[in-house]
Amino acid sequence: MDLIIEPEALAARLEREDLLIVDLSAPQNYLDGHIPGAVHLPFQALMAGTPPAPGKLPSAERLTEVFRHIGLRPEHHVVACDDEGGGWAGRFLWTLEVIGHKNYSYLNGGMHAWRGAGLPLSTEPAEPTPSAIEVAIDPAPLMDAEQIQQHLKDPDFRVWDARSPQEYRGERVLAMKAGHIPGAINCEWTQLMDPQRDLRIRADAREFLARLGIDDSQKIVTHCQSHHRSGFTWLVGKSLGFDIRAYPGSWSEWGNLPDTPVEQ
Incomplete structure (x- = not known):
């Protein structure tokens, strides 16, 4: 899949076993309707949250917990979306780049575009099977x-x-x-x-x-x-x-x- 994927192209691939869709929308928006099978991830999990610079990366240990929780496996192609035009989805994909997971795409327009295309929605929260992935941080995608x-x-x-x-x-x-x-x-x-x-x-x-x-x-x-x-x-x-x-x-x-x- 291309880095930028359109809603219809993603809808045609929902049955792929190696697909992991991660939705970084607000919790209520996710519950109100999300892409079938999409896993919800609160954006706070992507940030260290420590003043005065809360946006810094969490530790490798913390990121390992996060990615195990959503069930990330090395063979996954990850598609990220959100409800705000791409900020949190982009931050998530950048984090994938930081941990060396290169197979990912952004749903162009996120949930606005998915809903606008009239594609199926689910209100059943996905329950991923936790993985055993080990995470290490590659500093190449960032600068200090x-x-x-x-x-x-x-x-x-x-x-x-x-x-x-x-x-x-x-x-x-x-x-x-x-x-x-x-x-x-x-x-x-x-x-x-x-x-x-x-x-x-x-x-x-x-x-x-x-x-x-x-x-x-x-x-x-x-x-x-x-x-x-x-x-x-x-x-x-x-x-x-x-x-x-x-x-x-x-x-x-x-x-x-x-x-x-x-x-x-």
Whole structure:
């Protein structure tokens, strides 16, 4: 399956034994109707939750518990979806990348698109069989604050800030320091969603980003406040073939560190 899969294509594959669908919707939305067989995973399981940077990765031990609980096995092809346009689904797929599980797809538009296509829904919670998977963390898909500072003057390095323009400009303050990482390009995550097509990734995403100064000639790192919104921007970059990583500490870390440079 392709990285980005459409609802009808997924519906035709629901009987595959090697398919694991993970739904990161709000609990009530999942109970109100989900893709038949989809396992629910609360988004909190993907984050360490430790102040001041709650978006950092949990430990390998904690991730092992999470992935065993949802029944992940090495042979699975995982499809992720959510009810908000791709933030949590993207964060989940990035986490799969971090643990070295490369077989995954994003349901384009998530549950908005599935419902919009009139496809079957279930209200029966899935009960996965726990697995015995062992998880190790590969640092390649992520960057930390020190690594970003080392690359800020590289001409082919770009920071993609997925926060709101108000946060980027320093008008909305959510840390000790306000503003953005020097040289960062602001493209709010929702700008990559098409509201006319059930929040699918916009068809002209490559051209839209190129006009802003983000393209496949660069090494890119993306962040937001806690690597939730940037879960989606990472996913979009990945789907376009970009050399893209994520900064899970995000602004909640950068904006609270004493020695990190800031622009407004």
